[in-house]
Amino acid sequence: MIRTLLGRAGLVAAAAGLATLLGAAPAAAHGGDAPDGTDYRTRTTGVTPARPGLEVRVIEAGARLELTNRTGRAVEVIGYSGEPYLRVGPDGVYENSRSPATYLNRTITGDTALPAEADPAAPPSWRRIADGATARWHDQRALWQESSPPAAVRTAPDREHRVRDWTVPLRDGADPVVIGGTLDWVPPPDAYTWWALTVVGLLAVGALGLAAATAPAGARALSALGALLIVGGALAVGYPVGRELDAGAQGVGGVLVGLLSGQVWSLLTGVGAIAAGWYALRRRPAADFVVALAGACLALFAGAANAAVFARAIAPVPWSPEVARVMVAVLLITGTGATFAGILRLHAASRATARAPRAEAAQRGSTPAG
Known part of the structure; x- marks a missing residue:
């Protein structure tokens, strides 16, 4: 029986791994190096002056x-x-x-090598990169690029600190204009607390899985x-939608384009989990395997993939970081719990199947000869 259980669990893991390979390429393209x-x-x-x-x-x-x-x-x-520059x-x-910023701003770390044509003193050579009237770019003036936090943060890491006020100059015709902003350090949450709450939730759903197997x-x-x-x-659909909105997507069309081009696997994970849930509610054949597979995908590709918010103060979504952490915790709890529950039910079904021939043979042996 143990071998049967391990075999079923291995099948679920293999299917989830195959799905990862199929979805990894488009998922990696989302937002470039968005954190x-x-x-x-x-x-x-x-903007000053307005x-x-x-x-x-x-x-x-x-x-x-x-x-x-x-x-x-x-x-x-x-x-x-x-x-x-732009x-x-x-x-x-x-x-x-010919602007060095064109190359330095291609990554958030600013480590792109400058070509020979990058010369800030040379006349501009303009190259069209987008339609519309919106530009998006990394700007080192608004980021903290050092490997270690500022000295004030190292001294008191449990307090919020103003790192600096920053400006990005613009030119409107002949008039100088400035984008102003602030950069602050925000103390991160206690990741252990969030993981502990997640484990407690996993145990609760695991108990539900034991009940589902009996x-x-x-x-x-x-x-x-x-x-x-x-x-x-x-939630698995809602979280990437939030990331697209936070990345500047405009309207339903913009969100859909972003999801399909950069987060298609996150979208498929959520849709697949909804379909698996309906399948389980209808108690369809093979619901156990579907629940286990959907749970594994949900835990891995929607939960664990976004678990960095447990240890980071700012989440890449347009709602509060606390809400983002609760969403990720629920994804991990639901996905992992459903995986174990599905495996337990598969194991129980295999044991019942193995007992049936023995029970039938025992019944034949106890029947008196006619």
Whole structure:
């Protein structure tokens, strides 16, 4: 029986692993190097002097700035050496291929090697990179790039600290304009507390799994597991939607494009968990295997993939970090619990199948000869 159980568990793990390989490529493309969480809070205080139609905000948990220009005029973002870097106007977004910022800002770490053409003193060479009137870019002036925290943070890591006020210069025609903002250190949460709460939840769902493997409560427990999977699936869809919104997606179309191009596996995980939950509620054949597989995918690709928020103060979603942590904890609890419950039911079914021939043989042996 143990070998049967291990075989079933191995099948679930293998199927989940295959799904990982199929979905890893598109998932890795989402948001470039957008962080899963950070302890540095980047905020913008606006544009000075104010320009009606010129808007700026922080996206991707502070990893990038977003500028939208609806003034009807071209506005330039100035690079690190005072050179024109980006141009945003009615005819689209352009980058200056001779600006060092064009290459340094391609990654959040700013470690891209500069080509020979990168010369801030040379006349701009504009290259169109996007339609529309919105530009998004990493900006080292709004980020903390050192490997260790500031000295004040090392002295008192349990307190919030203002790291610096930052500015990014713009040019509106001949007029200088400035984006202003702040960078703060925010103490991270106690990750052990969140993991402990998650483990307690896992034990509770595990108890439900034991009930689901026994009669007569098994059918009701399976329905409860189905309901939990539907909730987990909805959260698994909602979390990447939040990440897309935090990354600057506009409207339903923008969110869908972002999900399908960068987070398709997260979307499929959530939809699959909802389908598996419905399957369990209807008590369909092979519901046990479907519940186990959907739970494994939910725990791995929606829960563990976002578990960095347990140890980071700022989450890459447009709601509070506490809500983000609760969502991830529920995903881990629901996914892992459903996996164990499905395996336990598979094990119970295999034992029942193995006992049936013996019981039948015993019954034949005890029947008197006619």
